[in-house]
Amino acid sequence: MKTHDAKGIPHTTPRQSATFTNDINSDIRRAAATGIYDIRGGGAKRKVPSFDDLLFMGASISRYPLEGYREKCDTSVTIGTRFAKNPIELDIPITIAGMSFGALSGPAKEALGRGADAAGTSTTTGDGGMTPEERGHSSKLVYQYLPSRYGMNPDDLRKADAIEVVVGQGAKPGGGGMLLGQKISDRVAEMRNLPKGIDQRSACRHPDWTGPDDLEIKILELREITGWKVPIYIKVAGARPYYDTTLAVKAGADAIVLDGMQGGTAATQDVFIEHVGQPTLAIIRPAVKALQDLGMHRKVQLILSGGIRSGADVAKAMALGADAVAIGTAALIALGDNDPKWEAEYNALGSTTGAYDDWHEGQDPAGITTQDPELMKRFDPIEGGRRLRNYLKVMTLEAQTIARACGKNHLHNLEPEDLVALTMEAAAMAKVPLAGTDWYPGKPGSGY
Amino acid sequence: MQNVDLQEIGLRDLNAMLHEQSSDTNQTAWEIDNPKGAHAIACGLDAPIEVTVKGSTGYYCAGMNKQATVNIKGSAGPGVAENMMSGKVVIEGDASQYAGATGHGGLLVIKGNASSRCGISMKGINIVVHGNIGHMSAFMAQSGNLVVCGDAGDALGDSCYEARLFVRGEVKSLGADCEKKEMRPEHIEILTELLAEAGCDANPEEFTRYGSARNLYNFDVDNAAAY
Numbered sequence: 152m153k154t155h156d157a158k159g160i161p162h163t164t165p166r167q168s169a170t171f172t173n174d175i176n177s178d179i180r181r182a183a184a185t186g187i188y189d190i191r192g193g194g195a196k197r198k199v200p201s202f203d204d205l206l207f208m209g210a211s212i213s214r215y216p217l218e219g220y221r222e223k224c225d226t227s228v229t230i231g232t233r234f235a236k237n238p239i240e241l242d243i244p245i246t247i248a249g250m251s252f253g254a255l256s257g258p259a260k261e262a263l264g265r266g267a268d269a270a271g272t273s274t275t276t277g278d279g280g281m282t283p284e285e286r287g288h289s290s291k292l293v294y295q296y297l298p299s300r301y302g303m304n305p306d307d308l309r310k311a312d313a314i315e316v317v318v319g320q321g322a323k324p325g326g327g328g329m330l331l332g333q334k335i336s337d338r339v340a341e342m343r344n345l346p347k348g349i350d351q352r353s354a355c356r357h358p359d360w361t362g363p364d365d366l367e368i369k370i371l372e373l374r375e376i377t378g379w380k381v382p383i384y385i386k387v388a389g390a391r392p393y394y395d396t397t398l399a400v401k402a403g404a405d406a407i408v409l410d411g412m413q414g415g416t417a418a419t420q421d422v423f424i425e426h427v428g429q430p431t432l433a434i435i436r437p438a439v440k441a442l443q444d445l446g447m448h449r450k451v452q453l454i455l456s457g458g459i460r461s462g463a464d465v466a467k468a469m470a471l472g473a474d475a476v477a478i479g480t481a482a483l484i485a486l487g488d489n490d491p492k493w494e495a496e497y498n499a500l501g502s503t504t505g506a507y508d509d510w511h512e513g514q515d516p517a518g519i520t521t522q523d524p525e526l527m528k529r530f531d532p533i534e535g536g537r538r539l540r541n542y543l544k545v546m547t548l549e550a551q552t553i554a555r556a557c558g559k560n561h562l563h564n565l566e567p568e569d570l571v572a573l574t575m576e577a578a579a580m581a582k583v584p585l586a587g588t589d590w591y592p593g594k595p596g597s598g599y
Numbered sequence: 600m601q602n603v604d605l606q607e608i609g610l611r612d613l614n615a616m617l618h619e620q621s622s623d624t625n626q627t628a629w630e631i632d633n634p635k636g637a638h639a640i641a642c643g644l645d646a647p648i649e650v651t652v653k654g655s656t657g658y659y660c661a662g663m664n665k666q667a668t669v670n671i672k673g674s675a676g677p678g679v680a681e682n683m684m685s686g687k688v689v690i691e692g693d694a695s696q697y698a699g700a701t702g703h704g705g706l707l708v709i710k711g712n713a714s715s716r717c718g719i720s721m722k723g724i725n726i727v728v729h730g731n732i733g734h735m736s737a738f739m740a741q742s743g744n745l746v747v748c749g750d751a752g753d754a755l756g757d758s759c760y761e762a763r764l765f766v767r768g769e770v771k772s773l774g775a776d777c778e779k780k781e782m783r784p785e786h787i788e789i790l791t792e793l794l795a796e797a798g799c800d801a802n803p804e805e806f807t808r809y810g811s812a813r814n815l816y817n818f819d820v821d822n823a824a825a826y
């Protein structure tokens with residue numbers, strides 16, 4: 152590159168814009184070429200305040216730890232104790248989030264069931280209904296009741312161990328779904344009562360209720376149909392967690408699933424994923440506060456999701472008041488999604504390991520987010536299930552390690568007092584002190 | 600004939616009794632007195648029984664019905680026969696919003712008028728309305744037949760898929776991607792049968808058929824305004 156012009160006057164260094172970055176410019180070029188917004192899978196990729204900005208303090212002279220390998224640290228959790236005759240008993244507080252059949256292949260659903268079952272936890276259906284693969288391998292199956300009602304039928308409803316009324320998803324609070332034509336195979340089309348090969352739009356609102364008063368009646372209907380046996384969860388996106396939690400409790404929920412903006416999706420507009428909703432870290436305290444204000448904390452269980460990756464995340468979510476967590480993306484990675492062994496194929500699709508998010512296109516080299524029979528063959532549900540089980544066990548051990556270090560004999564005994572924050576933002580959101588202080592924004596400090 | 604007073608036994612016991620009926624039950628006829636607009640009456644039925652509700656009902660009466668026949672001698676609140684799979688639901692009076700929403704099968708007959716969003720997201724159910732229907736009816740309707748002997752409100756069949764919509768009277772406006780279609784002999788045949796089953800003597804020849812123009816089936820930037 153030339154540094155001076157012909158007269159010897161120096162050029163200024165070419166300067167990239169912080170506003171028009173190469174990333175942004177590529178978005179503009181893509182939009183100009185296609186005329187359609189970018190649809191992709193996965194969750195928000197931007198950096199937001201997160202559990203990484205929190206640390207546990209561990210034990211000290213005033214708090215003593217539990218012996219790592221000898222003293223018990225319980226991980227069990229019961230969900231649905233408020234109204235259901237048969238609450239769900241989980242050995243670990245890490246559940247598998249709802250992921251649609253259609254987005255995922257039948258064998259991938261089977262693997263989720265196998266892995267979760269072996270680890271003593273539940274899986275969740277998704278848009279598109281219940282598949283025999285999942286019901287057959289998951290002994291605790293939560294049946295999602297979604298706005299689209301694709302594949303919804305009372306027989307499957309009665310087979311479910313719990314029902315999750317989906318109001319919103321963290322990746323797209325207020326948005327519906329879109330499964331592009333390529334993924335509408337014969338089987339998916341049949342389950343959804345749609346012609347093959349067309350784009351399938353999922354509604355963003357339920358067709359037969361609007362607002363919290365209706366929701367209460369809808370829940371009554373679901374309970375009547377299932378004889379008040381199974382718990383009813385309400386899943387909401389991290390939009391207005393204090394009010395949404397309050398209204399969900401008032402509508403009669405047994406449990407609340409709260410999904411932050413990092414939460415994955417099978418297919419949503421990128422602009423939606425990145426710009427609508429609140430980070431997972433920001434939504435948990437308002438939701439817990441709502442439960443506490445109603446005297447319902449620990450009575451109506453709170454399941455938090457959106458970017459949960461490790462036992463540390465689990466422990467932090469629980470310390471802030473969650474009863475359990477749910478994982479989507481992490482479970483897919485455990486199954487083999489975005490594995491470096493497919494790098495050449497990701498490159499051929501214009502992507503790279505770790506960044507591959509065109510889950511809606513049905514060409515997943517790992518054979519997980521596809522309906523293509525050839526690609527599906529690459530994925531072994533038994534091996535996938537084993538990997539998921541291992542990963543769930545590791546997360547649980549990690550969370551237990553932290554809890555014992557904090558002197559807790561149950562993960563539920565972790566508390567905000569065990570935490571400090573690394574940044575002002577995280578301190579404000581989690582309402583735990585900034586490290587080295589006894590203060591968080593919004594709280595008057597004693598100032599030592 | 601099993602006769603029960605809803606106010607005496609309460610909703611839970613009523614529905615539990617109805618759910619206990621199996622396919623070979625001999626308690627095939629039920630009469631429910633004093634419904635008084637209660638919600639979720641006779642929802643989730645799954646046996647070939649006939650239930651007559653002697654009055655008006657609240658939300659979701661006969662919701663998710665399978666096999667059973669449910670007669671409502673008054674009017675029905677929102678979401679009557681929602682997600683019905685099979686069987687028959689007949690309403691003597693009017694129906695509120697979302698009648699037959701997401702229904703997969705069976706026949707819903709409304710002898711009066713139906714409010715907005717009748718047949719929303721219907722997935723195979725047949726609905727016959729003797730009177731008029733409100734706005735946004737058959738929104739995203741996937742399959743099945745909606746027959747309206749009176750008029751239809753605004754935005755009929757918006758974003759519908761393969762459902763067939765038959766209207767005898769005026770349609771205030773059609774929704775996005777919904778268009779008038781040709782009535783072929785097979786449509787007259789379907790209509791004749793449905794009208795007969797619904798106890799309606801309207802002349803099938805007087806109906807107009809509407810359905811999806813199928814322009815929104817695969818995204819095209821030139822149709823972006825319709826999304």
Ligand SMILES: Cc1cc2nc3c(=O)[nH]c(=O)nc-3n(C[C@H](O)[C@H](O)[C@H](O)COP(=O)(O)O)c2cc1C
Nearest residue numbers: 248249250251277278414415417457458478479480
């Ligand atoms: C492939 C995929 C499909 C999904 N399908 C659904 C769905 O059908 N219904 C739903 O409520 N959420 C769906 N979600 C969202 C998950 O239930 C969950 O909220 C989210 O994945 C949690 O965040 P995480 O991915 O960071 O763990 C899906 C997520 C993924 C990754």
